[in-house]
Structures are given as structure tokens and as C-alpha cells.
Amino acid sequence: MADKKLQFAIYWAASCGGCDVAILDVNEKILDIAAAADIRLWPVAMDFKYKDVEGWADGEIDVCLFNGAVRNSEQLHLARLLRRKCKVMVAFGACACFGGIPGLANLHDRKSIFEAVYGYTASTVNPEGTTPQPHLKVPEGELTLPVFFDDVYSLSQVIPVEYYVPGCPPTPDTIMTAVTAIVTGSLPPPGATVASDKSVCHDCKRKKSDKPTIKRFHRPFEIVPDPEQCLLEQGFTCMGSASRGGCGALCPAVNMPCRGCYGPMPGSLDPGADALAAMTSILAASDDATVAAETARLLDPLGTFYRFTLPVSVLGRAPKAS
Ligand code: SF4
Numbered sequence: 001m002a003d004k005k006l007q008f009a010i011y012w013a014a015s016c017g018g019c020d021v022a023i024l025d026v027n028e029k030i031l032d033i034a035a036a037a038d039i040r041l042w043p044v045a046m047d048f049k050y051k052d053v054e055g056w057a058d059g060e061i062d063v064c065l066f067n068g069a070v071r072n073s074e075q076l077h078l079a080r081l082l083r084r085k086c087k088v089m090v091a092f093g094a095c096a097c098f099g100g101i102p103g104l105a106n107l108h109d110r111k112s113i114f115e116a117v118y119g120y121t122a123s124t125v126n127p128e129g130t131t132p133q134p135h136l137k138v139p140e141g142e143l144t145l146p147v148f149f150d151d152v153y154s155l156s157q158v159i160p161v162e163y164y165v166p167g168c169p170p171t172p173d174t175i176m177t178a179v180t181a182i183v184t185g186s187l188p189p190p191g192a193t194v195a196s197d198k199s200v201c202h203d204c205k206r207k208k209s210d211k212p213t214i215k216r217f218h219r220p221f222e223i224v225p226d227p228e229q230c231l232l233e234q235g236f237t238c239m240g241s242a243s244r245g246g247c248g249a250l251c252p253a254v255n256m257p258c259r260g261c262y263g264p265m266p267g268s269l270d271p272g273a274d275a276l277a278a279m280t281s282i283l284a285a286s287d288d289a290t291v292a293a294e295t296a297r298l299l300d301p302l303g304t305f306y307r308f309t310l311p312v313s314v315l316g317r318a319p320k321a322s
């Protein structure tokens with residue numbers, strides 16, 4: 001271990017905060033991290049100001065763990081600023097790696113999101129139709145808010161990124177593997193994903209048939225699954241075959257289909273298309289009408305197959321209204 005402590009920055013952008021909580025989930029190992037590294041920025045845990053970050057020399061920080069997608073001008077500014085100040089940039093968690101759940105907002109655009117959120121949701125009370133404005137003149141001066149973008153971006157879509165630590169959130173084991181590699185200087189070559197190169201199915205202990213078939217698609221609340229058989233073969237939309245492993249197949253172990261939070265398999269062009277092709281290719285249907293009826297039971301296909309990856313998929317986003 002180097003004599004000088006590593007300098008760490010941890011930042012969150014468009015995220016739920018789960019990735020920050022996941023860092024605390026390493027429990028007492030957080031003390032090992034604290035012994036090896038000075039945490040110079042962690043807004044969720046301590047009070048920091050922009051001027052603290054702006055005051056650092058370029059490259060002064062060794063590693064930044066950046067969680068969350070980028071969906072407004074403040075997040076983009078901080079991503080660019082931290083890129084300058086940090087030697088190694090890590091996309092930490094599914095939102096930073098692939099756009100994540102916030103990336104599903106790419107099914108809409110700024111205008112339609114504002115119309116819904118400030119107009120007609122069940123809990124909206126806004127008779128004057130007020131919406132956030134990036135600039136507002138008041139007697140005391142001008143108030144500013146970040147500009148809300150039409151699109152949600154993964155981190156590597158806006159700045160160069162050296163490493164990817166996937167998961168929603170990354171498991172404690174994944175986090176410790178990444179942090180240990182950083183602290184001991186044994187990181188893989190830049191561009192690597194700190195997770196398994198095999199699929200979730202590879203780690204899943206459920207029984208798989210030699211010739212799997214699906215008779216009918218089910219949502220998790222519709223039937224009680226057999227606790228031992230492969231969930232996909234029971235008709236649940238399990239993304240395990242199209243998803244990178246590394247989590248220990250946590251979800252199928254507790255009767256929940258894998259949702260794909262560790263992202264695409266290495267070399268995959270489009271994980272949603274991979275999963276959809278895998279499922280429909282084993283559908284036990286001999287005529288077009290049955291195929292149509294069964295696939296119609298796949299409600300919310302975009303939200304199911306692109307739950308974490310829409311911004312980095314071939315689709316990227318839904319067409320914008322002209
Ligand atoms: S499809 Fe899902 S349940 Fe079946 S083996 Fe793969 S991860 Fe396990």
C-alpha cells in the first residue's frame with residue numbers, strides 16, 4: 001500500500017441514493033477504506049461546496065466513484081469538473097454505467113415530463129401551472145436552477161470513464177473487489193467492468209432443463225413459483241441469461257426474476273434485444289395467433305427489457321414529439 005493515503009471523491013447525480021448507502025453496507029470494512037483513503041468529497045455524508053472541488057489542482061484526486069446518471073446541467077458540470085480533478089473515473093452503479101432507472105425517462109422528453117409532473121399527476125396541485133425556470137429575476141437579483149435536459153445520459157456518454165462497477169446497487173462484495181483493486185494498485189486495464197464475465201444464469205443454483213420451453217408468461221405476483229426450477233422456464237421474465245453476473249444471482253435465489261441490473265454481457269450490442277430473443281425463441285407456440293397472445297402478456301416490454309440500459313441501448317430513447 002502506498003505511504004500517502006489515496007484521495008477519493010464520491011459523487012451522486014441522477015440517482016436514488018442507494019449506491020451511497022451500498023458503500024455503507026460494506027459494514028466494518030468501511031474502516032479499512034477509511035484507513036487507506038482520504039474521502040475528499042461525499043455530499044451525501046458530509047457538507048461540501050463547489051468551491052472546494054474547484055479549488056483542487058487538476059489530477060489532485062486519485063479516484064472518483066461517480067454514481068447516478070446525468071440528466072441536468074448541474075450534473076454535467078460536476079461530471080466534467082470531477083473528470084479534470086480526478087485521475088481515475090469510475091462509473092459506480094447501474095445509473096452511471098448505463099443510465100439506469102432514471103434512463104427510462106428517455107421514453108419521454110422534458111416538455112411531456114413537466115406537463116405530467118407539474119400538471120396532471122394525482123398528487124399535483126398547481127392551479128397556476130408554475131414550472132421550474134432556469135433563470136428568475138427577483139428584487140434581490142437573479143435566481144438560477146439547473147437546466148433539465150430532454151435526455152438522460154450514462155456517465156461515459158458525457159465524459160471519459162476508466163472503470164465500470166455495475167449493480168442497482170453494487171453488492172458489498174462487488175464494492176470491496178473494486179476498492180481493494182484500487183487500494184492495492186491491481187486494477188484491470190482501463191475500460192474494464194468490475195464484475196463477472198459470465199452471466200447471472202451461470203451463478204444461479206436453480207434447476208435448468210436441457211431443452212427449456214416457456215408455455216405462458218407470468219408476472220411475479222400472478223403465480224407462486226416453484227422454488228427450485230429456473231424462473232424463466234416457469235414463464236417469468238428473468239433476464240439472467242442476458243445479464244452480466246457478479247451479484248451471486250441474488251434475485252432468483254429469493255424467487256425474484258433477475259432484472260438485469262449488472263448490465264449487458266461482454267460484447268452484447270443490446271441486452272434488451274438479447275433477453276427478448278432468448279425468451280421468445282423458447283416459447284412453446286406453434287402458430288402466430290398463440291405467439292401474439294403470449295407475447296401480448298409481456299406488459300411494459302421497454303420497462304422490462306431496458307429497465308437499466310435504455311440510454312446505452314441501440315434504441316437510446318423514444319422518438320421525440322416534433
Ligand atoms: S433464467 Fe433466471 S432463474 Fe433461470 S437459471 Fe437464469 S438466472 Fe436462474
Ligand code: SF4
Nearest residue numbers: 247251258259260261
Ligand atoms: S440477480 Fe439480476 S437484478 Fe438481481 S442483483 Fe443480480 S444482476 Fe441485479
